[in-house]
Amino acid sequence: MSSEGECERGQRRKNPSGPESLPKQEDIRVIVLEQNILEQNEWYAQQNRALFRSRGIHTLNLMSSPGSGKTTLLVETLQRLKGELCCAVIEGDQQTSNDALRIAATQVPVVQINTRQSCHLDAYHVQRALEALPLDAVQLLFIENVGNLICPANFDLGENEKVALMSVTEGEDKPLKYPLLFHLADVLVLTKLDLLPYLRFDLQLCRQNALQVHRGVQIIETSAYTPDGMHDWLAYLREKVRAH
Amino acid sequence: MGEDPIHEAGIAQNVVRIVEEAARANALVRVHKLTLEIGQFSGVEIDALEFAFRALTPGTVLETAEIEYVTPPLVLYCTQCENEYLGDLDDLRCPACMQSCFEVVQGRELAVKSIAGTSGNATTAAGEERNE
Numbered sequence: 001m002s003s004e005g006e007c008e009r010g011q012r013r014k015n016p017s018g019p020e021s022l023p024k025q026e027d028i029r030v031i032v033l034e035q036n037i038l039e040q041n042e043w044y045a046q047q048n049r050a051l052f053r054s055r056g057i058h059t060l061n062l063m064s065s066p067g068s069g070k071t072t073l074l075v076e077t078l079q080r081l082k083g084e085l086c087c088a089v090i091e092g093d094q095q096t097s098n099d100a101l102r103i104a105a106t107q108v109p110v111v112q113i114n115t116r117q118s119c120h121l122d123a124y125h126v127q128r129a130l131e132a133l134p135l136d137a138v139q140l141l142f143i144e145n146v147g148n149l150i151c152p153a154n155f156d157l158g159e160n161e162k163v164a165l166m167s168v169t170e171g172e173d174k175p176l177k178y179p180l181l182f183h184l185a186d187v188l189v190l191t192k193l194d195l196l197p198y199l200r201f202d203l204q205l206c207r208q209n210a211l212q213v214h215r216g217v218q219i220i221e222t223s224a225y226t227p228d229g230m231h232d233w234l235a236y237l238r239e240k241v242r243a244h
Numbered sequence: 245m246g247e248d249p250i251h252e253a254g255i256a257q258n259v260v261r262i263v264e265e266a267a268r269a270n271a272l273v274r275v276h277k278l279t280l281e282i283g284q285f286s287g288v289e290i291d292a293l294e295f296a297f298r299a300l301t302p303g304t305v306l307e308t309a310e311i312e313y314v315t316p317p318l319v320l321y322c323t324q325c326e327n328e329y330l331g332d333l334d335d336l337r338c339p340a341c342m343q344s345c346f347e348v349v350q351g352r353e354l355a356v357k358s359i360a361g362t363s364g365n366a367t368t369a370a371g372e373e374r375n376e
Binding site: 030118120153155179180183212214215 | 262266272286287288333336348354357358359361363
């Protein structure tokens with residue numbers, strides 16, 4: 001990579017169909033666009049953000065690799081906040097409504113989005129899902145993104161906070177391997193802490209790695225299946241809604 | 245939106261849409277060159293983007309376009325030292341304090357910088373050669 005501050009002129013795709021009839025130089029017109037490629041997504045994200053603001057809804061975008069325990073954490077969260085905070089959930093998965101069915105069992109309103117071929121939720125997906133949710137009393141909206149540590153990082157959904165989740169059954173170096181997502185996350189939730197006695201997971205090293213890509217990131221340790229394993233996470237959520 | 249097997253395909257779809265709209269607005273029937281700016285911290289892999297373009301551009305004004313990728317240097321701002329430094333994706337820490345309390349100054353760019361193309365009545369040099 002360049003170290004002199006000059007733009008690198010990167011790889012070029014040559015004409016894929018071989019030599020073509022080249023136009024005369026004077027016939028070629030250069031149109032300067034300087035246009036953001038994600039502007040359409042950002043337009044929808046701004047609309048979502050305005051809706052959340054006007055209705056007083058605090059929105060969290062949960063991102064992690066598949067199997068980190070997002071849905072289990074959500075189900076336990078919703079059960080423990082029942083009668084206290086009014087919640088709703090948007091579930092993003094490539095296929096199936098399995099996660100939405102698990103959420104629906106808690107009696108919390110949920111919309112499932114199947115992204116089919118897509119590896120992430122975008123702001124337009126979320127806007128469509130919002131149309132199907134009863135938003136009137138909602139204080140806290142969880143958007144469970146598609147399990148993926150790369151693509152969701154690029155797509156603003158209009159959320160208030162990005163939450164990265166990571167289970168202790170994953171490698172401690174996940175934050176180093178996927179620095180963009182862990183850098184952008186406002187909070188890192190470590191899950192499945194009750195499994196630590198059975199694993200060779202270095203919690204201190206994991207914390208160091210997370211802080212290396214995002215110094216000062218709030219790290220919350222959770223264990224959805226133990227009585228006090230959700231304490232800090234629930235306290236965090238209550239505070240966010242209170243301050244919203 | 246939202247129908248892409250890899251997110252680079254979604255990015256490529258957006259690029260094709262932007263270019264087709266600009267070509268139409270400027271009466272270009274063919275785009276010969278497209279210049280994209282892809283930041284190092286944008287999360288977009290140029291090889292995957294290239295793969296997506298090969299699938300998406302046939303039949304569009306971009307079908308035969310050369311695509312140039314401009315990658316600006318990764319510039320980070322250390323909030324502790326209050327200095328800017330050139331970042332390295334393999335180690336994002338500030339070289340002065342070895343901390344990673346950085347903000348991305350430059351590196352998240354994803355933009356269509358420019359297109360170069362011809363309108364319908366343009367003659368081709370090769371066509372003229374054939375006429376000679």
